[in-house]
Amino acid sequence: MSDHLLSTRDLSRDAAVALLDVAEDMADTQRRTVKKLPTLRGTTVVNLFFEDSTRTRISFEAAAKRLSADVITFSAKGSSVSKGESLQDTAQTLQAMGADGIVIRHQASGAAAVLATSGWTRAAVVNAGDGTHEHPTQALLDAFTIRKRRFGAGSRGRDLAGLDVVIVGDVLHSRVARSNVWLLTTLGATVRLVAPPTLLPTHIESWPVEAGTDLDAAIADGPDVVMMLRVQRERMTEAFFPSAREYAALYGLSAARADRLRADALVMHPGPMNRGLEIAGSVADSPRSTVLEQVENGIAVRMAVLYDVLAGERTA
Amino acid sequence: MTDLLIRGAERAGDGVRTDLRIVGDRVVEDGSLTARQGERVIDADGLVALTGFVDLHTHLREPGGEGAETVLSGSRAGAAGGFTVLHAMPNTEPVADTAGVVEQVAALGRAAGYVDVRPIGAVSKGRRGEELAELVTMARSRARVRMFSDDGSCVADPLLMRRALEYARIVDGVIAQHAEEPRLTRGAQLHEGAVSAELGLAGWPAVAEEAIIARDVLLAAEAGARLHVCHVSTAGSVELIRWAKRRGVRVTAEVTPHHLLLTDEAARGYDARFKVNPPLRTASDVEALRAALADGTIDVVATDHAPHSAEAKRSEWQTAAMGMVGLETAASVVQAAMVETGLLGWADVQRVLSTTPAEIGGDASRGALRPGDPADLVLVDPAARRVLASSDLVGRSTNSPYLGRDLPGRVVATLFRGTPTVLDGAVVELEPAGGDA
Numbered sequence: 001m002s003d004h005l006l007s008t009r010d011l012s013r014d015a016a017v018a019l020l021d022v023a024e025d026m027a028d029t030q031r032r033t034v035k036k037l038p039t040l041r042g043t044t045v046v047n048l049f050f051e052d053s054t055r056t057r058i059s060f061e062a063a064a065k066r067l068s069a070d071v072i073t074f075s076a077k078g079s080s081v082s083k084g085e086s087l088q089d090t091a092q093t094l095q096a097m098g099a100d101g102i103v104i105r106h107q108a109s110g111a112a113a114v115l116a117t118s119g120w121t122r123a124a125v126v127n128a129g130d131g132t133h134e135h136p137t138q139a140l141l142d143a144f145t146i147r148k149r150r151f152g153a154g155s156r157g158r159d160l161a162g163l164d165v166v167i168v169g170d171v172l173h174s175r176v177a178r179s180n181v182w183l184l185t186t187l188g189a190t191v192r193l194v195a196p197p198t199l200l201p202t203h204i205e206s207w208p209v210e211a212g213t214d215l216d217a218a219i220a221d222g223p224d225v226v227m228m229l230r231v232q233r234e235r236m237t238e239a240f241f242p243s244a245r246e247y248a249a250l251y252g253l254s255a256a257r258a259d260r261l262r263a264d265a266l267v268m269h270p271g272p273m274n275r276g277l278e279i280a281g282s283v284a285d286s287p288r289s290t291v292l293e294q295v296e297n298g299i300a301v302r303m304a305v306l307y308d309v310l311a312g313e314r315t316a
Numbered sequence: 317m318t319d320l321l322i323r324g325a326e327r328a329g330d331g332v333r334t335d336l337r338i339v340g341d342r343v344v345e346d347g348s349l350t351a352r353q354g355e356r357v358i359d360a361d362g363l364v365a366l367t368g369f370v371d372l373h374t375h376l377r378e379p380g381g382e383g384a385e386t387v388l389s390g391s392r393a394g395a396a397g398g399f400t401v402l403h404a405m406p407n408t409e410p411v412a413d414t415a416g417v418v419e420q421v422a423a424l425g426r427a428a429g430y431v432d433v434r435p436i437g438a439v440s441k442g443r444r445g446e447e448l449a450e451l452v453t454m455a456r457s458r459a460r461v462r463m464f465s466d467d468g469s470c471v472a473d474p475l476l477m478r479r480a481l482e483y484a485r486i487v488d489g490v491i492a493q494h495a496e497e498p499r500l501t502r503g504a505q506l507h508e509g510a511v512s513a514e515l516g517l518a519g520w521p522a523v524a525e526e527a528i529i530a531r532d533v534l535l536a537a538e539a540g541a542r543l544h545v546c547h548v549s550t551a552g553s554v555e556l557i558r559w560a561k562r563r564g565v566r567v568t569a570e571v572t573p574h575h576l577l578l579t580d581e582a583a584r585g586y587d588a589r590f591k592v593n594p595p596l597r598t599a600s601d602v603e604a605l606r607a608a609l610a611d612g613t614i615d616v617v618a619t620d621h622a623p624h625s626a627e628a629k630r631s632e633w634q635t636a637a638m639g640m641v642g643l644e645t646a647a648s649v650v651q652a653a654m655v656e657t658g659l660l661g662w663a664d665v666q667r668v669l670s671t672t673p674a675e676i677g678g679d680a681s682r683g684a685l686r687p688g689d690p691a692d693l694v695l696v697d698p699a700a701r702r703v704l705a706s707s708d709l710v711g712r713s714t715n716s717p718y719l720g721r722d723l724p725g726r727v728v729a730t731l732f733r734g735t736p737t738v739l740d741g742a743v744v745e746l747e748p749a750g751g752d753a
Contacts, residue, residue: 009514087632108634109505109516110586117585118630131634133516178516201513202521 004116004125005305007134008183013159016187019304020144021156026307027300030066040069043310046099046123047073048090050106055271055295056128056138060103063302069310072099087111091120099123101310109133109175124309132173138270139179141301143187145290146225148297149266161188166218168194168251169229169278170240172201176270177229181209194218196251198240199231215251219260226261227268228253228279248277258283266290318356320736321349325360325695328662329367329684336365338691341733345687358739360695363728366666367682368400368692370673371643372463372492372570373546373618376402376433378424379417380409385623385712387421390643391430393621393711395737395744397643398669398694398727402431403677406438407468413438413449415457422459429746430737434677437461439471439480439491446473448480455487462678465492467546468593470528472498477532481541490542490568490676493532495553496594500524505634507580507595515583517633520595522550529553533560533567544676545569547620549594551604558613568676570618571605573642573649578602578717588629588636589717592622602653609668610659616673619646623713640717644709647696648723655698656724662698691734700726710743 008016029037045064049057057073064071076090087106094102101124104112109131116125129135146163147155165184171177171193184191185208193200193211200211212218219226231251233244241247248254253267258280261267267279267289275281284291320338327334327346337345337355351357371394377385385393387404394402404421406412412421418435425433437454441447443466454461464484471477471493480491501524506512508519529545533556536543545557548569560567574592579599582590590596608614622639629636642649650669654660660668671682683689703722706714730738737744 088630106632108632110634111632113586114632131516132518175516178514202519203509204513206510207513 002309005136005309006112006116006125006127008136008139008179008186009134011183011186013186013188016143016183017157017159019140019308020147022307023140023144023297023301023304024156026303027297030300035066036068037066038068039307040064040067040310043069043100044098045069045071045101045103045306045310046094047071048076048094048102048104049074050076050111051129053105053129056105059295059298060128060302062299064306066299067303067306069306087115088118088120091115091118095121095123101126101306103128105129107131126305126309129175131175133175134179135175136179136183137298137302137305138176139183140305141294141298142180142227142268142270143183144297144301145268145294146266148293149290159187160184163189163225164192164221164223165189165225165227166192166194166223167227167229168215168253170199170231170235171195171229172199174229180227181207185209192218192223194251196241199235215257219257222262223265225266225268226253230270230272230274231278244277252277253279253283255280255282258286258288261288268294270294319352319354320731320734321351321355321357322360322365322695323357325363325365326662327365327685328666331663336685338731338734341691343685343687343689343691358695358729362699363695363697364662365685366398366662366694366696367670367685368694368730368732369398369647369669370401370677370679370682371399371619371621372403372616372673372677373467373620374402374404374643375407375622375639376404376421377623378408379420384625384628387424387433388428389712390621390623391425391428391433392743393641393643393709395430395730395732396710396727397646398696398730399643400431400692400730400732401434401674401677401679403434403436403463405465405467406436407443411438411443412436413441413443415450415453415459418454418459418461419457427748429748431732434679435459435461436463436465436492439464439466440476443469445469445471445476448476448483451484451489452486455489462487462489463492463544464489465494465546467492467494470494470496470498474531474535478535478539481536481539481543485539485541488542490544492544492546493528494546495525495528495532497524497527500527505591506583507597509580509598511580511583515586517583522552522597525550525594526552526556529556533557533565536567537563537565541566543567547572547575547594547618548605548614549575549597549601551601554604554608554613558608561613568615569613570616571609571614572620573617573646573653574640574717575605576602576609576617576653577649582717586633588631588633589640589715589719591633591636591638592640593638606653606657606659609654615668616676617646617650617668618673619643623711624715625713629715640715641709641711641713643711645704645716645718645723647727648725649718651698651725652723691731693731694727695729697726697728698724700724702726
C-alpha cells in the first residue's frame with residue numbers, strides 16, 4: 001500500500017510485481033458478468049485533467065467506477081484555470097469537497113509531485129501523466145501486457161527478466177518512454193532506445209539503457225518487444241526532423257520492418273497512433289500488435305493502482 | 317550621529333586585531349583605543365570587520381514589482397546581509413532605460429537610507445534588444461550610471477552588443493551581459509543534463525551561455541571596451557573567461573552564491589525555490605566556479621537577489637518564476653562554499669564581495685578600514701551557525717533556497733557611512749531621510 005503513485009522510478013521490483021498481480025486479480029473480475037466490486041464504496045476519486053486525454057480519463061473513470069468509488073471529473077483545460085496558482089486553488093477546493101484520491105493529468109512535469117507534497121490536499125495522488133516526465137500507469141499497463149502475452153496464465157509473480165524491449169521515437173518529449181525505461185528495467189528487461197539524436201535526451205549515460213539511432217540494427221538483434229512512440233508532426237517545425245517522409249523512412253515501423261521481427265515479437269503503441277508515420281496501419285492491425293489489449297489492460301491496471309493507494313489506512 | 321568604538325575586531329584586509337573609532341562617516345582611529353564619554357561601544361571580539369559589501373546584481377523590483385520587493389525593503393535586506401551598496405537591475409516596470417527612471421530609483425535609495433542604491437541602466441530601450449537606450453544621458457544624470465545591462469534578457473543581437481560596447485566607452489561604462497542565447501533556451505526550465513533528462517524538464521544547455529560569452533569577449537576585444545559577465549554558471553564559461561583575460565580583454569565576471577553551493581540535483585522534488593536563471597548546474601561546474609573565484613578568473617560574487625511573491629513560486633515548476641533571494645545569505649553562503657573549504661580567506665572575501673565589485677561598478681574607493689577610510693563596514697561572526705528560517709529574511713519575499721538549511725556565519729552589524737543599519741544582527745529602524753540627501 002502506497003500513499004501516491006507519482007512515478008515508476010521509485011517502484012521496487014517486488015512492489016511492481018505485486019501491483020501487476022493485483023491487476024491480474026482485477027482483470028479476472030472483469031471477465032464476470034457483474035464487473036463491479038464494492039472495494040472503494042464511499043470513496044471519492046477526482047479525475048483532475050488539465051490536459052486533454054479522453055482515453056486516459058475514461059480508463060481511470062471506468063477503473064474507479066468498477067471499484068464502486070464516486071467519481072468526479074474536473075476538466076480544467078479550456079476553463080480559466082490554467083496558470084500556476086490554479087493548481088493550488090483547485091487542489092484546496094477538491095480537498096474541501098472531500099476528495100480521497102486525485103488522478104491528475106497536467107502539462108507541467110512534476111505537477112503530480114507538487115500536488116502530493118504541497119500540503120494543499122491530503123488526498124492520494126495518482127499521476128496520469130505530467131508533462132514530459134512520467135506516465136506510470138501507462139508503463140504498468142505496458143508491462144502487464146507484455147507479461148500476459150509472454151506468460152499467459154502463468155504471469156503471476158513473474159517479472160520481465162531476459163526480455164529485450166526496443167522503444168522507438170520521440171523519447172525526448174515522451175513521459176511514456178521515461179516511465180517504461182524505469183519500470184521495464186526494474187522488472188529485469190533490457191531496454192534499448194532508438195531515435196534520431198535530436199529526439200533523445202542528452203546526458204542519459206546514467207540511464208540503465210542502450211541508446212542508438214538505427215532502427216534496422218535494433219530489429220536485426222531480434223527484440224521481444226518493439227514499442228513505438230507517438231511523434232507529433234509539430235516537431236518538424238522545430239527542426240527535430242526534416243519531414244514526415246524522412247521520419248517514417250528512418251523510424252517508422254513499416255510492414256517490411258515488421259516482417260523482419262521474430263515471429264513472436266510484440267508491437268506496442270500507447271496511442272493515439274499516427275498510422276503511416278511511426279507505424280504502418282497493417283502492422284498496427286496485425287496479430288503481433290497489442291494496441292487494443294493495452295487499452296483493455298489499462299482498466300485492470302488502474303483498478304489495481306487505485307486499490308493500492310486508496311484501500312486501507314494511509315501511512316501519512 | 318553618535319561616535320562609535322568597535323572593540324577587538326579582526327580587520328579582514330590585514331588580519332590585524334584592532335579597535336576602530338568611527339566619527340561621522342569615517343574611520344578615524346585604529347589600534348588599542350579607550351572609550352570616550354558618550355561613545356557607543358560595539359564589542360567585536362571574535363568578529364571579522366570587512367569593508368561594506370557591494371552587490372553588482374540586485375533586483376529591487378521597484379518601480380512596478382512592489383509586491384515582491386521595494387527599494388526600501390531590498391535595502392534593508394541588503395543591510396542585513398552586510399551590504400552598503402546595491403546595484404539595482406533595470407528590469408522594472410517601467411524599465412530603467414531613461415534618466416528619469418534611474419534617477420527615481422536612486423532617489424528612492426537615498427530616501428531609504430540603508431545602502432547606496434546605484435541604478436544599472438538598460439542597454440536597450442525597453443530591454444527589447446533592438447535599439448540602444450540613452451546610455452550617456454543616464455551616465456550623466458544624477459544617478460551617475462556606469463553599468464548597463466538588459467539582465468533577465470540577453471543582448472542577443474551581435475550588432476547591438478557590439479555597438480553598446482563601443483558606445484559605452486564614452487563614459488567608461490561597462491556592459492553587464494546576461495549570457496543566454498535565446499534560441500537555445502526557449503522554454504528552458506533546468507540545466508540540460510542528467511537531472512533534466514530524468515525529470516522531463518526542458519534543458520538549458522551550458523552552450524547557450526558559453527556561446528554568448530565567447531562571442532562577447534571577442535567583441536569586447538575588438539571594441540577595446542569593458543564587458544562584465546553576469547552570473548557565470550558553467551565550467552566552460554570559466555575557461556572562456558580565463559582565455560580572454562590572458563589575452564588582455566577587459567572582461568570581468570561574477571558568480572552568484574547559489575551557483576557556488578547548489579546543484580541541479582536540488583530540483584528533484586520540483587520545488588520551485590530552486591528554479592533560477594541561469595539554472596543550477598552540476599557538481600563539476602560548482603567546483604570549477606569555486607576554483608575560478610579563488611584564482612581570480614571570476615572577479616566577484618554578486619547575489620542576483622531576485623525576490624518573487626509566494627504565488628509566483630508556489631506552483632508547478634514550469635509556471636513558477638525564476639530567481640531566488642540572496643542578499644541576506646550571501647556572506648554565509650560564501651563562507652560555506654569558499655572559506656570553510658579553505659579556498660578563500662577573509663581578506664579575499666572582502667575583495668570579492670566589496671572592493672572589486674566597487675571598482676567594477678565605478679564606485680568611490682572602499683578603503684581598507686584604516687584611519688581616513690569610509691566607515692562602510694560589516695562585522696561578521698564566522699563562528700555562528702543557524703538553520704535559516706523565513707524570519708531571518710528581512711526583504712519582502714522569502715523565496716530562499718536555503719530555508720531549513722544549516723549555514724555558517726552571521727552578520728552582526730553593518731555600518732553605512734558611519735550609521736549603524738544593523739546592530740546585534742537586527743536591522744536598525746532608521747528615520748526616513750525624506751527625499752534627496
